Amino acid sequence: MSGNLHSKQAGITFSGFIVGLFVLVILVLFGFKLIPAYMENAKIQNIFETISHDPQMQKASPYEITLSYDRRASVDGITGIQSKDIELDVGQDGRPILSASYSVKVKLGGNVSLVMDFNPTSAGK
Numbered sequence: 292m293s294g295n296l297h298s299k300q301a302g303i304t305f306s307g308f309i310v311g312l313f314v315l316v317i318l319v320l321f322g323f324k325l326i327p328a329y330m331e332n333a334k335i336q337n338i339f340e341t342i343s344h345d346p347q348m349q350k351a352s353p354y355e356i357t358l359s360y361d362r363r364a365s366v367d368g369i370t371g372i373q374s375k376d377i378e379l380d381v382g383q384d385g386r387p388i389l390s391a392s393y394s395v396k397v398k399l400g401g402n403v404s405l406v407m408d409f410n411p412t413s414a415g416k
Contacts, residue, residue, distance in 0.1 A: 328409075334367045339412065377391050390410070
């Protein structure tokens, strides 16, 4: 009876390996193109939260708040938004609330691009 049992080989074929490797390489390349946009958004978010929690900004004028953003953005090399793109509001606790909406277009290759929308805000943080 043991002679009738056949063991099946399990695994991946060489062509399946090549296709999987190709897909993985494409995903990694796209990832490398998208990471800078997400990093810049994280920097903008961090600046908004820092300004919002800065005690000196509690009673600052809108001009002083946008000037503070411009200085911090200049140091971090942010080009996604400028101070004129920031919406200012005051929260219930008196802290300034900074928010913005912007899009980033990333060219993936040839005539294919990806547009990403970001909405950083200091509200609720």
